[in-house]
Amino acid sequence: MLRTLSIRDFVIVDAIELELAPGFTVFTGETGAGKSILIDALALALGGRGDASMVREGAAKSDITAEFTVGDEAQAWLAANEFNNDEDGVLLRRVIDNAGRSKAFINGIAATATQLRDLGEMLVDIHGQHAHQSLLKTDAQRVLLDSQAGLQDDAKAVAAAYKAWRALARQREEFETDAKNVLLERERLEWQVGELEKLGAKPGEWAEISNEHSRLSHAASLIEGAQEALTAISESDTNPILSQLSSLNQKLGKLSDIDDALKTVLEALEPAQIQLQEAVYALNDYLSRVELDPDRLREVETRLEAIHSTARKFRIAPDDLPQEFESLSAQLQQLADASDLDALRAQEDKLKAVYLAAAQKLSKARGKAARSLGDAVTAAMQELSMAGGRFEIALNACEPAGYGLEQVEFLVAGHAGTVPRPLAKVASGGELARIALAISVITSSATATPTLIFDEVDSGIGGGVAEVVGRLLKRLGQDRQVLCVTHLPQVASQANQHFQVNKQSTNGKIVSRIDALDAKARVEEIARMLGGLEITATTRKHARELLAT
Numbered sequence: 001m002l003r004t005l006s007i008r009d010f011v012i013v014d015a016i017e018l019e020l021a022p023g024f025t026v027f028t029g030e031t032g033a034g035k036s037i038l039i040d041a042l043a044l045a046l047g048g049r050g051d052a053s054m055v056r057e058g059a060a061k062s063d064i065t066a067e068f069t070v071g072d073e074a075q076a077w078l079a080a081n082e083f084n085n086d087e088d089g090v091l092l093r094r095v096i097d098n099a100g101r102s103k104a105f106i107n108g109i110a111a112t113a114t115q116l117r118d119l120g121e122m123l124v125d126i127h128g129q130h131a132h133q134s135l136l137k138t139d140a141q142r143v144l145l146d147s148q149a150g151l152q153d154d155a156k157a158v159a160a161a162y163k164a165w166r167a168l169a170r171q172r173e174e175f176e177t178d179a180k181n182v183l184l185e186r187e188r189l190e191w192q193v194g195e196l197e198k199l200g201a202k203p204g205e206w207a208e209i210s211n212e213h214s215r216l217s218h219a220a221s222l223i224e225g226a227q228e229a230l231t232a233i234s235e236s237d238t239n240p241i242l243s244q245l246s247s248l249n250q251k252l253g254k255l256s257d258i259d260d261a262l263k264t265v266l267e268a269l270e271p272a273q274i275q276l277q278e279a280v281y282a283l284n285d286y287l288s289r290v291e292l293d294p295d296r297l298r299e300v301e302t303r304l305e306a307i308h309s310t311a312r313k314f315r316i317a318p319d320d321l322p323q324e325f326e327s328l329s330a331q332l333q334q335l336a337d338a339s340d341l342d343a344l345r346a347q348e349d350k351l352k353a354v355y356l357a358a359a360q361k362l363s364k365a366r367g368k369a370a371r372s373l374g375d376a377v378t379a380a381m382q383e384l385s386m387a388g389g390r391f392e393i394a395l396n397a398c399e400p401a402g403y404g405l406e407q408v409e410f411l412v413a414g415h416a417g418t419v420p421r422p423l424a425k426v427a428s429g430g431e432l433a434r435i436a437l438a439i440s441v442i443t444s445s446a447t448a449t450p451t452l453i454f455d456e457v458d459s460g461i462g463g464g465v466a467e468v469v470g471r472l473l474k475r476l477g478q479d480r481q482v483l484c485v486t487h488l489p490q491v492a493s494q495a496n497q498h499f500q501v502n503k504q505s506t507n508g509k510i511v512s513r514i515d516a517l518d519a520k521a522r523v524e525e526i527a528r529m530l531g532g533l534e535i536t537a538t539t540r541k542h543a544r545e546l547l548a549t
Contacts, residue, residue: 001481002124002451003089004067007041009059012503012512019516024477026492027485027514028525029501034512035485038501039126039455042066045094046120047113052100057509061097068092071450074122081115083107090123092116125449127436135410135436136424142408145393148443149369154362155403161355162402168351172344182335189332192314196325199310206307206318213304216297230283233276242280245273359405366395366406373442380438380472385465386431388416391438437469441476451481463490470494489529493546498522522547 005018012034027035044050045066055062069089070078078084083106093105094116104111106119127135135141146155175182215222234242249269256262311318370393377391390413395406411420414431426432440452454473470491476482477496486492498517503510517525523543524535530546531539 001069002042002066002483003069005038005042006063006065007038008063009056010041010054010062010064011037011056012510013037013041014056014506014511016512016514018499018514020481020483021497022477022481023496024474024482024494025484025497025499026495027483027499027501028487028492028529030503031487034503035501036455037512038514039453039485042124042453043126044096045092045116046124047104047116047118050094050096050100050102052096052098054096055098059098061095063093063095065091065093068123068451070123074119077119077122078107083109083111090119092119123449124451124453125440126453127440127455135439138407138409141410141423142403144439144443145366145369145373145408148373149365151362151365151369154358154365158355158358158362158404159402161351161358162400165348165351165355168344168348172341172348175341175344186332186335189328189335193325193328193332195310195313196321196328199306199321201307201310201318201321201325203322206321209300209303209307213297213300216300226283226287230280230287233283234280242273242276245269245276249273355400359400362404363395363406366404366408370395370408376442377435377438380442381435383465383468384434384438386414386434389414390420391435392420434469437472441472449480451483452476454482454484456485456487466490487529489526489543489546492529493526493543493549498525500525
């Protein structure tokens with residue numbers, strides 16, 4: 001629901017702040033006062049096209065902000081696009097400067113006009129002579145029909161079945177048109193996988209065998225170095241280090257009894273003696289395990305050369321050979337599965353049959369729903385000054401597609417004796433708006449758009465028909481927020497909230513202003529709409545009667 005609308009320096013509007021309520025709201029005023037400008041400003045905030053001509057003369061920029069309460073679908077979109085906040089609403093803002101440059105924001109975060117439009121389609125549907133309407137789009141007509149009939153799940157099943165069928169069909173077509181290349185690729189993969197399988201490199205083997213080779217190739221040096229260290233520490237015939245340190249500790253121990261200052265030195269040397277003894281144990285253990293093994297060295301060198309040579313051939317690091325084997329094996333298996341043309345064709349036929357069964361079921365349900373909705377809208381048209389007119393929904397057969405076996409097209413005949421034509425080609429904007437009104441009222445339980453806007457839906461009607469339009473809009477306002485620009489008192493009197501738009505001269509410039517009307521002011525405005533500039537007691541009485549009704 002639209003909660004607030006703020007407009008700054010837009011066309012002839014200098015500054016307007018609107019707080020809107022649920023239910024049915026009308027905007028009235030004299031011709032040219034700027035009623036439709038409000039709708040144009042909101043359309044801009046919803047991602048519509050903007051240019052420098054929209055900036056009020058003398059201003060640097062136009063600034064439009066719209067605050068909405070949002071439902072689950074819009075909340076999910078906001079979260080997915082990282083525009084969400086902790087509130088239950090969303091703030092859309094659009095700025096156009098006098099050079100025609102545009103900026104868009106969602107919840108204060110920079111956005112694109114496309115993102116505004118995507119979100120706006122979930123929030124508002126605008127019906128009118130000068131606005132784009134979702135009902136003119138073939139996709140929207142199909143979605144509306146499916147929603148009205150409760151066929152959304154069936155439509156999703158058809159889309160999923162079509163996607164699976166066409167994916168396999170493309171795979172089969174690619175194989176048929178490129179069979180020779182596929183065969184060559186398979187042979188190449190078979191050779192590569194065979195080479196790697198024969199090598200049998202294991203994860204971590206390269207590091208492990210490299211360490212072993214280093215140890216074996218330096219075994220003599222390792223033994224000699226370890227023995228030399230052991231001799232110097234404990235086995236030397238001429239006063240080994242451990243013996244020297246032991247004697248030194250004994251001597252300092254005696255001297256520290258005389259002078260406590262030497263105890264600090266003794267405390268530092270005693271651990272050194274212990275560490276040297278540990279080193280002796282470790283060296284003896286190492287020398288017991290290290291041995292010269294030329295046969296094993298030759299084996300390790302042969303394995304290293306095999307791994308290194310294969311890695312060079314595949315142009316990868318030796319450590320990556322096991323992973324490369326897994327990857328190429330998976331590719332070979334996938335190619336082998338895809339190369340069975342007969343199996344591919346059989347699977348494709350199976351998936352096509354699944355799709356056709358789901359699509360035919362959907363077609364049957366759409367046919368029934370189309371007749372029902374067509375009759376309901378036709379009946380509503382008779383009340384809306386379109387006597388003899390009729391509304392039909394054509395299901396035009398088409399090639400299998402993700403949406404089914406037919407294209408949905410709304411057709412309308414505005415008068416008796418005329419041939420139904422596509423809704424998008426209806427000549428009269430007023431007729432188009434009234435048909436949209438009839439459809440919106442009938443399908444209000446199925447459409448998810450929370451705010452509906454009707455601009456001049458009462459064009460070309462009056463009297464009792466105008467009253468019918470007002471009642472329809474009020475009824476629609478029980479389930480949705482409805483905003484309507486109108487010049488008919490019969491429509492305006494039905495509203496829950498009433499705004500008056502008028503022009504005034506400020507500093508020699510014409511600006512548009514808007515006022516929320518209380519009960520007394522509504523009587524005056526309805527009376528003006530009934531009687532023109534001269535308001536009499538009779539027109540005021542008539543206005544009160546309309547409002548009371």
